[in-house]
Amino acid sequence: MLRYIHAELYRVFRKKSFYIYFGALALLYGFFVLIRTNGIGAESITNDATQVFAYMPVLVGGYLFAVLYCDDLRSKNLATLIGYGMQKTTIVLAKLVLSVLLNGLIFTLISLFMFALYSLIGYIPSAPAVNEVFLHALKAALLVIVYAAITGVVVYGMQRSTFAVVFYILLSLGVIGQLMMAVFGWDVISSFAPNLSNHLVSNIVVNLTIGATDGAVSWPSLIEYGAYIAGACALSVVAFRRKELEF
């Protein structure tokens, strides 16, 4: 698995569009910060973080998901890996590890970029502001990791990158969450199992970050989050085993 992770990191960091995409996002954000003339202060960074990180699961997560998962489908790389004797479970788990590594790296870099940008224009963020930015980054990263893991079922079950990307975007925009909420609100379901919406992944991640804000770990939320990831990986492996590789 380590060899495969090593190879994947090499591939991702050799992809030119990876740098172009994040460079363009950084430029765009920098431009908006610099042209803002009124109301800016040292604490504006926390407002920025609230707004910027709200889009991150789509803007950053969507791109990372496509790079990590969909490139394999487009280039038929899964056939190469399986043909070489790699286990499907290994591939699914390696992708999860890669997702954690890359999201951790990118969201840390985004936070550092925000601090650097604000420092550059003379507003050095306070320690509480730094904490808050990191919490927003953590929340976004946790969402992207679990969304990508869930979409992995579509990736390996259907092996169509278009379906996978559309599903990921619907998930990260909250469309699927809203649908689930609507379903959970039906009398027949809510009377049988009230408060199911508290167990949606978006709410679990909110609980986790609230816990982190208070300096405590919300163990029930952490266990539920882990269960989502483990369940998604297990389903991905099952879907992968059932679906014949296409090439």
Next chain:
Amino acid sequence: MAEILLQTCDLTKKYGDFSALDKVSLTLKCGDIYGLIGRNGAGKTTFFKCVMGLAKPSGGSIAITGTSSRLGDARRRIGFMINPAFFPYLNPRENLKYLCRVKHVQPKGEIERLLKLVQLEGVKKPFKTFSLGMKQRLGLAGALLGRPPIIVLDEPINGLDPQGIADMRGVIQRENQTKGTTFIVSSHILSELDLVATRFGFIEHGRLLQELDHTDLHERTRKSLVIETNDVYGAREFLQGRFGVVGSITGEGRLLLESHFDQPQVIARALFEAGFELSRLAPQETTLEEYFMRLVGSSHA
């Protein structure tokens, strides 16, 4: 006796009611260049998919280097090219470096060797800009990476120009003769396989019709006896009963005998005495293509 590197026994793959592979029992021996010949859709790629673990067989067994369990580990001894698959934004060196990491091959020296072998050294442009021929050549390099003892190549000369075909043939023969690498190569271009393969398997509608070595094949393609008569089916049955000869009937309604081609008088007299009207009976030489078509034709009869 040569070591058996790959053996399938009654390998079957069904998609619903359709049998893509029907009890294929194939043997690949160490040092072979095995030519798997079949028309488009005959089952060549499905066979490779099953061997490489890309499709789950519906029945039968596969043994790689003598083991039929832990095939995942055994597959690491196989290099393969089934539709060259590489990352479009990486150049040949980067794509091979990626594979080196996956396959745990030391890239230093190996990448240069392979790029030189397939004449892609110095090519810096990304894979997505490659011509079909360049893609095939990089696919061959990927298959040869790490010097695996078995190489599977599915239609490797598709899209190659005549020079490219000759180069591909040269690489296969050189690797086979100098390194002892065993190849199984599929193609529907029979004349090309005839130049490179040492053994042949003919596949049609998912069934392996025949396995032959090069000498046997040339023995069989060298001569046959062509018979034109008023009742070819009756004549075929008669000759089978009388001499144990299995004839095949061509699309033009001729009966072809693969044995007894050196005894035309005996066959003629027997048919005449049995009351068949002969309009033609003559020995003829057969090309590999004609042999294949005849084999396929008799499998349909």
